Amino acid sequence: MIVPASTRIPFHRAAAGTVNPLGVHAGLWTAGWSHDEARFAIEGSAAAGFDLIEIPLIDPRSSDLLLTEALLEANGLDAVVSLALGVDSDINTDVSTPQGAASSARGEQLLLDAVEFARSIGAGYVGGVTFSAMTRYGHPATEAGRANSLAVLSRVAAVAAEAGILIGLEYVNRYESNLLNTAAQTREFIGELEARGAQNVLLHIDTFHVNGEELSQAAAVHDAGSALGYIHASENHRGQLGTGSNDWPGLFSALADTGYIGPITFESFSPAVVSAASRDDIGLWRTLWHDPTAVAAAGARFLRRQLAASDRLLSTTH
Template identity: 65%
Template sequence: MTSPFEPRIPFRRAAASTVCPIGVHAGVWVNDWSPLSARKAIEGSAGAGFDLIEIPLPGSRGTAASDSLTRALLEDNGIDAVVSLALGTETDINTEDPAVSARGEEKLLDAVAFARDIGASYVGGVTFSAMTKYAHPATAASRANSLDVLTRVAAAACKVDVRIGLEYVNRYESNLLNTAAQTAAFITDLKQRGASNVLLHIDTYHANLEELSQADAVKDAGALLGYLHMAESHRGRLGTGTIDWPGLFEALDATGYQGPLTFESFSSDIVSPATRDDIGLWRNPWHDPAEVARQAAAFLREHLTHRAHPALRA
C-alpha cells in the first residue's frame, strides 16, 4: 500500500534511493520558534540531511517567527514541514468540562491554521487528550467529547487539505489511547462520523512501553498508519537502546508503508525547563544537537537503503 499521508506538496528532499521521507523534531535544535530559532532549526535539519522538520505549535505567536518567514526558510532550504502539539490539562478535550474542551478545540484549530499558513499538510501529536498523568480512567462521556471535537477539527482541516494525526502515548501520559489497537478503533469511530483525513501516529518510545512489539503496533495500525516518531527506548541516540529496529522496519516493509519517519529526542541542554519537567528529562542523553541529528539521519537512511535493496541485508 502507499501511505495515506499524501502531502499537499511532494517531499522535496526525499532521495530516490529511500522509501520514506525522514524528519527531525525541531526540539532537537531549539526550545522556541523565534525568527533566530526557526532559521537555526530549519537550516540545521536540512544540513543534517533530513527531508522534513516537525514544528511544534508556537506557544506565543506574538514572539514567534512569522508564518511567511517560516515558509520562506522552508523553501530556501528545500525542506518540508509538519506541525505537532500536545494538549494540556487546561486544553483537554478528553473531558466533560465544556470550557476546558472549548479551549482545546481552539488550540487544535490554531494548529491547523498554522499548518495551512506555513504550507504543511499534517498536524499530529497528542491531539485527543491532555498529555498528563490522569488520576482515573477515561469515561464514556469524555471519550465521546474527544470524538465530537476531533470530528469538527478534522472537517475544518479537510477544507485546507490538512491531515490530523493521533499519537497514542503511554499510560502515564494519557488514559484514553495507549496502543495502536485502541487508536485504530478510535479513528474508525471518527471515520464513521465522516472524518476521512485522520491518521494513526506511532511513537516507538511509547510503543516500547505499551505494545507486545513494534511489529505488532504496525500490524494493529494497519492502513491507518500515517506517521512515525523514531525514538529510542531511552529517547537518546537511535540504535543505542532496546528498540527492535530490524523488526520495526520489517513490519513497515510488509505493509508497504511510505510515510514519514521522524527522529524525536530531547536534551535539557536544548529544551526549556518546563518541557524538561513535563517529560521527566532528568538526565541528558546527548549534548550536541548537530551530532545527534547527523547520526539519526544516517541511521534511518541506512535502514531504508537496506529495506529498498534486500540483497544488502545481513
C-alpha cells in the same frame, strides 16, 4: 499500501513524491522559535539530510511565520506541525472531558489554531496528542470524555480538510493519557471518526511509547494497518538512535513488509536544549547528548541504514 494514496501527507518541496521521507523534530535543535532559532533549526535539518522538520505549535502573535515559510523554501525543506493538549496550572485544554467543559472549548480552539498555523506555513499535517491531555490521569477514561473527544476531533478534521490538512493521533503511554495507549485502540478510534465523516485522520506511531505498551514494534505496525500515516523514531531512552533497547530491525522489517511509504521523523530530546518546562513535562532527568548537529546527522544516517537494510531483507524474502 499501508498509507492509501488519497491520505498521504501532502508535501511540495524535498519530501514531495519521496518514499519514507525523513524528518526531525525541531525540539532537537532549539527550545524556542525566534528568528535565530528558526534559522538554526531549519538550516541544520536540511544540512543533516532530512526532508522535513516537525515544528511544535507556536504563538503566531510572537513569531514571524513569513520568515519560517521563507526559510523552509530557501532550504528546500517541508514541514509538519505537532502539539500536545495539556492540563497546565494556567490553562486546561483537555478535550476528553464531558461536553460543555471549558477545557474542551479551549482544547478545540488550540487544535484549530494548530491547523491555521500549519496552513500559514504550507504544512499539510497536524499531529500529536490531539485526543486528550498529555498528563497522568488518576482514573480510567470515561465514556462521556471519549465521546466528546470524538465530537471535537470530527469538527476539527472537517476544518482541516477544507485546508487540505491531515490530522494525526499519536497514542502515548499509560502515564501520559488514559484514552489511547495502543495502535489497536487508536485504529478503532479513527474508525469511529471515519464513520462520522472524517476521512483525513491518520494514526501516528511513536516508538518510544510502543516500547512500553505494545507486544513489539512490528505488532504495533501491523495493528495500525492502513491507518498508519506518521512515525516518530525515538529510542526507548529518547537519546541517540541505536543506543537503546528498541527493536529497530523488527520495526523496519514490518514497515517494508506492509508497504508503509509515509514519513519517519527522528525525535530526541536533551536537557541541554529544551526548556525547563519541557524537561519537567517529559521527565528529562539525564543529559544523554549535548551537540544537536552531531546527533541529527547520526540520526539521519541511522534511519537511512535501517531503510536500506529492510529493503534488502524484503527483496530476499519475496
